[in-house]
Amino acid sequence: MSTGAPEPQGRFRRLRLIVITDSDLAAPRGVVAVVGQVLRAGAPAVQLRDKGLPPRQLLPLARRLRDDTRGAGALFFVNDRLDLALAAGADGVHLGPEDLPVAAARRIAPPGFLVGYSADDAAAARGAVAAGADYIGCGPVFTTGTKADAGAAIGLGRLGEVARSVDVPVVGIGGVTVRNSLQVFAAGAAGCAVVSAVMGARNPERAVRDLLRAGTEAPG
Amino acid sequence: MSTGAPEPQGRFRRLRLIVITDSDLAAPRGVVAVVGQVLRAGAPAVQLRDKGLPPRQLLPLARRLRDDTRGAGALFFVNDRLDLALAAGADGVHLGPEDLPVAAARRIAPPGFLVGYSADDAAAARGAVAAGADYIGCGPVFTTGTKADAGAAIGLGRLGEVARSVDVPVVGIGGVTVRNSLQVFAAGAAGCAVVSAVMGARNPERAVRDLLRAGTEAPG
Numbered sequence: 001m002s003t004g005a006p007e008p009q010g011r012f013r014r015l016r017l018i019v020i021t022d023s024d025l026a027a028p029r030g031v032v033a034v035v036g037q038v039l040r041a042g043a044p045a046v047q048l049r050d051k052g053l054p055p056r057q058l059l060p061l062a063r064r065l066r067d068d069t070r071g072a073g074a075l076f077f078v079n080d081r082l083d084l085a086l087a088a089g090a091d092g093v094h095l096g097p098e099d100l101p102v103a104a105a106r107r108i109a110p111p112g113f114l115v116g117y118s119a120d121d122a123a124a125a126r127g128a129v130a131a132g133a134d135y136i137g138c139g140p141v142f143t144t145g146t147k148a149d150a151g152a153a154i155g156l157g158r159l160g161e162v163a164r165s166v167d168v169p170v171v172g173i174g175g176v177t178v179r180n181s182l183q184v185f186a187a188g189a190a191g192c193a194v195v196s197a198v199m200g201a202r203n204p205e206r207a208v209r210d211l212l213r214a215g216t217e218a219p220g
Numbered sequence: 221m222s223t224g225a226p227e228p229q230g231r232f233r234r235l236r237l238i239v240i241t242d243s244d245l246a247a248p249r250g251v252v253a254v255v256g257q258v259l260r261a262g263a264p265a266v267q268l269r270d271k272g273l274p275p276r277q278l279l280p281l282a283r284r285l286r287d288d289t290r291g292a293g294a295l296f297f298v299n300d301r302l303d304l305a306l307a308a309g310a311d312g313v314h315l316g317p318e319d320l321p322v323a324a325a326r327r328i329a330p331p332g333f334l335v336g337y338s339a340d341d342a343a344a345a346r347g348a349v350a351a352g353a354d355y356i357g358c359g360p361v362f363t364t365g366t367k368a369d370a371g372a373a374i375g376l377g378r379l380g381e382v383a384r385s386v387d388v389p390v391v392g393i394g395g396v397t398v399r400n401s402l403q404v405f406a407a408g409a410a411g412c413a414v415v416s417a418v419m420g421a422r423n424p425e426r427a428v429r430d431l432l433r434a435g436t437e438a439p440g
Contacts, residue, residue: 054318054319055318055319055320056317056318056319056320056321057318059320059321059324081303082303083301083302083303083306083320083325083328084320086303086328087320087321087324087325087327087328097276098274098275098276098277099274099275099276100275100276100279100303100304100307101276101279101307104279104307105303105307107307108303108306108307
């Protein structure tokens with residue numbers, strides 16, 4: 001991975017592990033509690049994903065996670081909703097094919113605001129980067145039970161293709177575990193995004209530490 | 221109604237009739253076609269409301285309606301989604317109690333961008349105005365079949381209370397028809413917002429003309 005402009009804050013390095021929230025998997029502990037553990041373990045990025053709560057109720061949660069991630073020096077992303085991300089003071093938004101287009105988000109967002117995009121092939125990834133995406137979430141790399149609509153696994157080969165096709169960080173997502181995360185990095189990804197491997201872990205702190213170790217041991 | 225600052229563009233006057241889209245009611249004619257008729261009849265404001273389409277598909281429709289309303293000199297609002305409203309270049313967004321709070325929207329939106337809020341009592345209306353709302357949508361004034369979750373009608377008396385409680389325009393919504401719109405103005409509203417009375421009309425142009433006539437004949 002190489003990005004045209006220098007990244008003084010090392011933000012892209014923090015994309016090596018994105019922990020995505022899931023209130024069902026976090027239960028009965030609560031998303032805020034689990035994210036607290038995750039941050040104590042050194043998670044460099046957290047993404048709020050909640051398809052159920054209306055924005056009015058999501059905003060206080062987003063603001064709480066923004067405060068907690070800032071205190072820990074971690075990046076904070078909001079899924080889908082750019083307006084919510086901006087209102088919460090997030091570092092970025094993660095968009096999918098059904099959301100606001102990347103170019104539209106880019107025009108609304110202030111300078112330096114990160115826009116991520118989900119792409120499962122090289123053409124979609126290149127299109128998103130041309131439109132202004134700062135990083136690509138690529139998957140599902142492995143089969144996953146977290147996202148009902150995630151589709152069939154694309155595998156490590158395709159992940160590698162996508163990673164080679166763009167000059168922004170590509171983060172592997174979908175069924176990533178402590179055990180297989182090394183393969184994700186080996187395939188060329190700059191990072192892993194995980195949901196159940198951390199939010200559903202009995203010990204989220206240990207899961208984050210193990211995942212970070214895999215990222216450190218990975219080549220490149 | 222009186223607003224503190226002068227409104228050089230007469231935008232608030234254009235709130236006397238807000239036509240809200242509904243793709244089911246517009247069918248088989250299509251929202252764009254019906255809005256076209258509506259604009260030819262002189263509708264001063266149009267609001268895109270569609271709870272079904274994902275943002276990626278809503279944006280092209282929003283941009284089309286933005287172009288058409290601009291061409292006709294009408295205001296254009298988007299329901300619920302501030303990011304979509306900004307991406308479409310709308311004049312404003314209309315928010316409800318489940319959406320992003322008015323104060324949060326105000327901070328994100330550029331100067332001059334209009335923020336409307338749905339409030340069915342004086343306290344909620346005053347709170348929204350204090351948070352920065354430019355106008356209030358108040359209802360349902362009459363019983364309506366358009367919005368399944370709209371709740372019981374609040375009546376003309378309550379509409380009047382809300383209108384007297386704030387110094388921004390209050391627009392009556394919910395079951396407003398050509399026949400009862402004069403009562404809405406008489407109760408103190410600055411305007412009417414209609415869905416089925418126009419989108420479901422056999423002749424939307426005539427419905428708009430009749431509603432505009434009622435607004436002109438109304439006192440104040």
